[in-house]
Structures are given as structure tokens and as C-alpha cells.
Amino acid sequence: xNQKDLLLLGENNLKRNQVEDAYIKAKKLxxxxxxxxKEELVINSLKEVSRENEQSYESSLEEIIQGKPIxxxxxxxxxxxxxxxxxxxxxxxxxxxxxxxxETLKLIKEKYLDRNIKILDLCTGSGAIAISIAKYIENLDxxxxxxxxxxxxxxxxxxxxxxALEIAKKNAKDNDAKINFIQSNMFEALNxxxxxxxxxxxxxxxxxxxxxxxxxxxxxxxxxxxxGQDGLDFYKIINKESPKYLNDDGHILLEIGYNQKESVTxxxxxxxxxxxxxKDLADNDRVIKIKK
Numbered sequence: 001x002n003q004k005d006l007l008l009l010g011e012n013n014l015k016r017n018q019v020e021d022a023y024i025k026a027k028k029l030x031x032x033x034x035x036x037x038k039e040e041l042v043i044n045s046l047k048e049v050s051r052e053n054e055q056s057y058e059s060s061l062e063e064i065i066q067g068k069p070i071x072x073x074x075x076x077x078x079x080x081x082x083x084x085x086x087x088x089x090x091x092x093x094x095x096x097x098x099x100x101x102x103e104t105l106k107l108i109k110e111k112y113l114d115r116n117i118k119i120l121d122l123c124t125g126s127g128a129i130a131i132s133i134a135k136y137i138e139n140l141d142x143x144x145x146x147x148x149x150x151x152x153x154x155x156x157x158x159x160x161x162x163x164a165l166e167i168a169k170k171n172a173k174d175n176d177a178k179i180n181f182i183q184s185n186m187f188e189a190l191n192x193x194x195x196x197x198x199x200x201x202x203x204x205x206x207x208x209x210x211x212x213x214x215x216x217x218x219x220x221x222x223x224x225x226x227x228g229q230d231g232l233d234f235y236k237i238i239n240k241e242s243p244k245y246l247n248d249d250g251h252i253l254l255e256i257g258y259n260q261k262e263s264v265t266x267x268x269x270x271x272x273x274x275x276x277x278x279k280d281l282a283d284n285d286r287v288i289k290i291k292k
Contacts, residue, residue: 001054004045006030010061017065025070026061032074033057067215080132084171089163091224093128097201099280100255100287101132104199107251107289108137108153112196116152120193120245122186122200122238124157125224127168127179129199134177156193158184161223186234187241194247201255202234203227232263239267243292250292258284 001009010026019025031041033056034049049057060073071077071092077084079093080101086092108117121130134155157179159165165181172179182189204227210218217225227233235254242252252272256264261277265288268275272290280286 002046002048003030003034003041006049006054006057007041007045010057013061014064019064025064028070028074029060029064030057032076033060067219069216069219072219077126079128080136082128082132082135082175084126084128084131085167085174086126087167088219089161089221090126090167091201091220093126096280096286097129097255098132099278100199100201100253101129101136103278103287103289104129104133104197104253105136107197107253108133111251113152115196117154117196118194119153119155119197119199120190120195121155121157122198123202123224123234124159124168124181125164125201127157127171127177127181129201130155130157130168130179131172131175131177133199134172134179135175154180156180156182156190156195158182158186158189160185161221164221164224186237187245190245194245196247196250198238198242198246198250198252199254200234200238200252202238204231204234204255204257204260206231230263231257231260232267235264235267239271243271246292248292252288252290252292254288254290256285256288258286261285261288264288 007026007030010030011023014022014026031038033053036044063073064070069092071086072088075085075087077086077092080098084093119133124130137153157168162183165183169181184190203225205225207226207229210225265275268290272292274291276289277285278287278289
């Protein structure tokens with residue numbers, strides 16, 4: 001069988017099993033199995049595929065049909081134009097979270113170019129948020145200080161999961177990003193560290209809702225999805241503990257679920273007065289921004 005026919009077989013198989021984005025996933029999987037780029041796949045479309053690769057492709061198609069995210073098969077996900085290694089130990093970074101990174105970079109440019117600052121990424125998972133911030137701050141225009149802006153910013157990233165931190169460290173190395181990683185249950189291991197910006201995409205799905213989500217989402221680590229009975233457990237922890245770790249005039253930026261603006265805002269009104277919400281490209285409430 002040639003590559004073109006195998007791709008068609010894969011697409012039809014996924015469509016027959018109601019898998020979303022069947023063509024995209026069939027194509028991405030074939031690129032992975034054959035170790036070819038998009039361009040090579042086109043050029044070699046009539047090239048015969050070995051039986052071994054056919055079997056590998058068909059086996060991986062079945063995994064996708066059973067609900068395994070293709071990213072866990074290819075061990076790769078793009079985020080903010082960067083490539084991240086992912087596996088079953090970490091949440092797969094999604095484009096919605098790019099709003100959180102972009103707002104953080106915007107805040108740094110507007111408020112923090114004239115000083116040394118510390119940034120904390122809570123529940124870092126794959127490290128996508130912290131690493132993306134580290135990579136893109138060098139593009140910010142720093143006319144106030146005549147030195148490399150990377151020298152002004154110290155980034156810390158924490159996670160309770162040791163395996164997740166190992167992946168985050170790998171991604172930092174692969175993307176040439178300098179991050180201080182700490183294994184910690186939220187703020188517990190931070191001692192006396194204080195930060196100017198705290199960012200997080202915490203678990204925020206209601207426990208009862210997880211079983212109703214797609215098979216793909218349910219294949220991701222529950223610890224990175226489950227926000228407790230009301231989905232708000234981690235926001236409550238951040239509200240309670242963050243005043244001790246946030247410098248005066250510091251900021252907190254948090255990703256939220258599309259329907260959580262009011263409930264999350266109410267939680268943080270206990271300790272903070274300046275709270276705003278930023279929408280994503282689909283006009284959904286996506287990021288809560290808090291100023292101390």
C-alpha cells in the first residue's frame with residue numbers, strides 16, 4: 001500500500017468511528033509513523049509503505065479510536081509556536097491557554113520593564129506556560145534598562161507531580177529556557193520566596209463533570225483536571241495563600257472555565273479589590289487578572 005492510500009484508509013477509519021478532525025489526525029499520525037514532514041508526505045505520496053509501518057499505523061489508529069489523544073502517541077504538542085514533549089503524566093497544552101501567556105507578557109511590558117522581577121507558575125505540568133514566557137520575554141522592548149531583559153526576570157515553576165516536573169525540565173532544556181523547578185504541593189515548598197507575578201492554569205473541572213467529557217480528555221491525568229466538587233478548590237487555595245507570596249503591587253493571572261468568572265471573582269474579592277476578566281478569541285471568559 002502506498003502512503004496516499006494508507007492516509008485515506010486512516011481518515012476513513014477515524015471518520016467511521018466518529019473521531020473529530022479525522023483527516024488532520026490521520027495525517028499527523030502518518031507523519032509520525034513514517035518520520036516525515038508534511039512536505040515529504042506529499043512528495044512521497046505514491047511511495048510504498050512497509051508492512052511494519054502499516055501495522056504500526058493501524059495499531060495507533062485503534063488507540064486513537066479508543067480515546068487516546070494523538071499527542072500522547074506522537075509525544076508532541078505545539079504551544080505558542082514552540083514544541084513540547086507530552087505524555088500521559090501531563091495535561092496537553094491547548095491554544096486557549098495562550099491567552100494567559102499573552103496577557104502575562106503584555107503585563108510585563110507595561111509594568112515591569114524597569115525592574116528585576118520574579119514570576120511563579122503554579123501547577124506547571126509540561127512547563128508550557130513558564131517556558132513560553134521565558135522564551136518570548138526576550139522579544140519585549142526594554143529601552144529603560146540597557147541590558148538583556150532575560151537577566152531581569154527569574155521564573156519559578158512548581159508541580160506536585162515528580163514525573164510532570166521531569167517532563168517540564170526536558171521541555172525547558174529542549175527550548176533553551178531557564179526555569180527554576182520546585183516539587184511542591186501548591187505553595188508549601190516555597191518558604192520565604194515572594195513574587196511579582198503569579199500565573200496558573202489550575203485544575204478547574206467539577207469532579208462530577210469529568211465523566212461526561214470526551215474519551216480524549218478523560219485520558220489526561222485526573223490530577224490536572226479535577227478542581228473538586230465545585231471546580232474551585234485550587235482558586236480557593238490560591239486566594240488564601242497568595243497574599244503571603246505576592247509582592248505589593250503584584251499581579252495574579254489565572255485561567256478559568258468559560259462559566260467561572262463570577263464564582264472565581266467572588267473568591268478573590270475576599271483579599272483583592274482590583275479584579276478584571278479577559279476573554280479569549282471565542283469571546284469566552286478565559287483569564288482572571290488580579291492586582292494586589
